[in-house]
Amino acid sequence: MFEQKSTRSHFIKHFLTGFGVTVILSACDISGNNSGTTSSNGNSSTTAKPAGQTATVGKTIKVATEPSFPPFESKGSTGELVGFDIDLIKAVGQAAGMTVEFQSLPFDGMIPALQANTIDAAVSAMTITPERAQTISFSRPYFKAGLAIAVRQDNTTITNLDSLKNKKIAAQIGTTGAKKAKSITNAQVREFDSAPLALQELANGNVDAVINDGPVTLEAINSGNIKGLKVVGQLITEEYYGIALPKNSPNLNAINTALTKIISDGTYAQIYKKWFGTEPPQLPETPPASTS
Ligand code: ARG
Numbered sequence: 001m002f003e004q005k006s007t008r009s010h011f012i013k014h015f016l017t018g019f020g021v022t023v024i025l026s027a028c029d030i031s032g033n034n035s036g037t038t039s040s041n042g043n044s045s046t047t048a049k050p051a052g053q054t055a056t057v058g059k060t061i062k063v064a065t066e067p068s069f070p071p072f073e074s075k076g077s078t079g080e081l082v083g084f085d086i087d088l089i090k091a092v093g094q095a096a097g098m099t100v101e102f103q104s105l106p107f108d109g110m111i112p113a114l115q116a117n118t119i120d121a122a123v124s125a126m127t128i129t130p131e132r133a134q135t136i137s138f139s140r141p142y143f144k145a146g147l148a149i150a151v152r153q154d155n156t157t158i159t160n161l162d163s164l165k166n167k168k169i170a171a172q173i174g175t176t177g178a179k180k181a182k183s184i185t186n187a188q189v190r191e192f193d194s195a196p197l198a199l200q201e202l203a204n205g206n207v208d209a210v211i212n213d214g215p216v217t218l219e220a221i222n223s224g225n226i227k228g229l230k231v232v233g234q235l236i237t238e239e240y241y242g243i244a245l246p247k248n249s250p251n252l253n254a255i256n257t258a259l260t261k262i263i264s265d266g267t268y269a270q271i272y273k274k275w276f277g278t279e280p281p282q283l284p285e286t287p288p289a290s291t292s
Pocket of ligand 1 (some may be wrong): 127
């Protein structure tokens with residue numbers, strides 16, 4: 001179900017270079033601020049407004065992502081950003097009359113950057129949680145996901161959350177997966193800058209399991225980018241991704257209106273089918289209260 005057609009050769013590259021690539025990219029992108037060079041519709045020079053204005057048609061918004069999380073965000077063969085989230089935010093920007101300018105950031109740097117207002121939004125498969133919603137604002141949910149447990153193929157003892165007690169677990173730093181891992185009795189949690197690095201640590205035999213977003217772990221396994229792993233049991237959480245914004249951002253309404261528009265006019269379904277090969281499930285307008 002989570003097979004995708006787009007290029008994945010650079011996934012491996014992210015493994016090897018990991019955080020370094022993100023930092024270099026982020027530096028490049030910062031130097032290109034407001035230049036419109038990474039704009040999604042290429043007309044920022046005619047539509048861009050000075051920074052600090054409230055949401056108006058033609059505004060440029062700076063959107064952060066951590067691009068080692070396919071099929072949501074990764075780098076294509078020429079280094080360009082590709083993925084479900086990338087197509088989604090471009091479509092949202094177009095519907096809202098905003099030009100999207102991307103900036104790569106480490107995942108655990110996104111909430112601080114939103115709080116400092118150095119970025120206008122983050123689209124990075126970020127789960128809407130009550131805890132995060134105290135310091136930042138989220139759009140309506142745009143994707144239903146959940147955490148999965150991955151182990152090595154020959155492991156028969158870890159079958160569910162309960163059997164992770166006293167185990168070594170890897171996860172990406174700052175994620176809901178890392179938080180879940182830390183809640184397990186006597187688990188030793190090792191945090192990595194990216195999900196591929198955590199999965200590679202498992203493949204190398206250095207930890208017993210990885211807790212990470214299910215669609216991303218399945219994509220890593222199904223694409224052949226990580227060998228010798230399997231997912232066990234059911235998803236252990238139900239999570240919804242949202243576009244993250246600074247608390248009470250003036251762009252929140254425009255982004256929600258645009259999301260609702262692309263969901264109802266079929267654009268969302270088209271993007272979903274491109275990356276997941278199936279019709280999208282019905283999305284709630286707000287995340288169910290029970291979700292972590
Ligand atoms: N959904 C998880 C969370 O919000 C993980 C997201 C990680 N995203 C990324 N692009 N690395 O914590």
